[in-house]
Amino acid sequence: MHDTQIEDWLKLAGGKENIKLVEHDKGTTTLVLKDSTQLNMSVLASTDVVADIRVTGEQCHLTIRDESSLIYNALLGMDAWDSTGTALQKAGHAKKNRFSILHFVSDVFRPLMPGILGAAVIKIIIAIIALMDTYSSADSSALMDSQTFTIFRILGDGVFYVLPVLVAISTAYRLKSNIYVAASIGGLMFYPEMTMLMSGEKDVHFLGFPLVSQPAFYTTAIWVILTICAASYLERAVQRISPKFSKGMFVPFLTLLILVPLVLMILGPVGTWIDEYLPEALDSLVANAPVVSVMLLGAVFSLMLIMGLHYWMLAIIINDMVMNGSSMVIPAMLVAIVGQAGAALANALRSKESASRRVAFWATGTALLGVVEPALYAVNMRKRSSFYAALLGGAAGGLYYGLLSVKAFAIVGNPSLVSLPLFIEGGSLNLLHTCIGVVIAFGVSGGLTYWMAGKGQKSGQASPNASIE
Structure with a gap:
């Protein structure tokens, strides 16, 4: 490997000071850069460099074909890398060993944030208008019933409606698998006949396996992500054994024929058991141990959101409202959501990356207002640490x-600060206690996150690998 070629790679990366990690895996060398804006794209036009x-999100990866590891070894063998080459290599192995499904799911969602945050703001404005209409003495029902208002509401909900498709595409992009096959899998439950089949009017079975009538359960983000991960693995396995002339058709065919039915046969019975x-x-727990049940729901509701179990909460809430005229489940949902907002704000205050701070600040506001x-x-x-602190x-x-x-004292989809008037009860301090609980959830999650983030930063500074993390 000639020194001039190595210099070209370093120029493209924005200089050696812009490289924080060097990895080698399966015939490629990857440079993880600190700042993507430092890339010198003119190198691609003036040389024969291909990358x-x-x-x-915030990470920039520069991947170079390096079958014989010459580039990787040359970079680590340069004088400029003598002091950090071993650390870089160890950090690469440590990074692989620290793979987390939570972090992967977050990476899938990060590119989707502009669309989600934009739709969230519309949803919040619509919710505020609806709340003002509910408590307004004037007759404004004409606005609420108008087609214009309905279309604005659809605009706010549209992104969340197609979120399974967006999540599938983002996951496939990260795994470098077929994004169009992934989109087809993510949109399976949107097919009108499938929606009608899952309406709950009759029991549904697939190859003898029961399918629960909860279409949204199958399209929850975590199940979509895991399905696309399995599809990516299957795609690579089939590509290795399929003839070249049929790769473009054979791989998607087997992925759709094998994987989607397999997922339905797994999730269907699981959902049926959950539904039963x-x-x-939960009804029994709330009736017999209300204090413990509300505390546990406040802790695990976020996990239920991730796994799609929150769709079963509506039946419990409706039953409470019919039997008692009130619900203790909705307050538990409120503090769970506020806990996520508190942890997000602490992350915003601790983050040193401007992009992360912006997303975290906006996420804090939207969570407090119901998204x-x-x-x-x-x-x-x-x-x-911040995820556990939120719980x-x-x-x-x-x-x-x-x-x-x-x-x-009223049903609401995602409780938030906007829905606080629904906690008003004449002659009691219910609303005051609601506000105090919100402050406790926000303060505990935010305080723990801020404290643990500070400890992490101090330990990072003390670590010999701190300069490359």
Whole structure:
């Protein structure tokens, strides 16, 4: 490998000071760059350098074909790399060993944030207008019933409606698999006949396996991501054994023929079991141990969101409203969402990256106002400490609500600060206790996240690898 070629690679990367990690895997060498804006794209035009440049969120990867590891060894063998070459190599292995499904899910969601945040703002404005209409003495029902208002509401919900497709595409892009096959898998439940089949009017079976009538359960982000990961693995396996003339057709054919039915046969019975036992178990828990149940729901509701189990909460809430005129489940959902907002704000305050700070600040605002996905997926899932802190914040707020028997007196999809008037009860301090629980959940999750992030930064500074992380 000639020195001039190595110099070209370093120029393209923006200089050796812009490289924070060097990895070699399966015939390629990857340079992980600190700042994608430092890339010198003119090198591609003036030399015969060929590279795959991929920017995902804040990370920029410069991948070079390097079958014999000559580039990798040359970079680590240069004088400029003597002091850090071993550390870089160790950091690369450590990074691979520290793979986290939470971080991967967050990476999938990061590119989707502009669309999600834009739609979230529209949803929040619509929710505020609807709330003002509910408590307004004037007759404004003409606005609420108008087609214009309906179209604006659809604009806000549209991104979340097609979110399974977007998540499938983003996952496939990260795994370098076929994004069009992934989009087809993500959009399976949108097919009108499938929607009608899953309407709940009759039992549905596939190859003898029961399918629960919850279409949204199958298209929850985590199941879509895991399905596309399996599709990517199957795609690579089939490509290795299929003849060249049929690769373009044979791989998608087998992926759709084998994988999608397999996922339905796994999730269908699981969903059926959940549908049979979860509502009854939660009803019994709320009736017999309200304090413990509200605390646990405050802690695990975010996990239920991730796994698509929150769709079963509606039946429980409706039953509570019919039987008691109030619900203790909605307050637990509120503190769980506020806990995610508190952790997101702490991440925003601790982050040193301007892009991360912007996303985290916006995610905090949208979570407080009822749209929790940006805070949950794009911010808190990137760090296990902040994710766990958000769960603990929800548990702390839920414990307070359980002890004070805080209730909601109207049904709401995702409770938020906008829906606080639904907690008003004449002659009681229910609304005051609601606000105190919100402060507790926000403070505990935010405080724990801020503290643990500070400890992580201090340990990073003390580590010999701190300069390359």
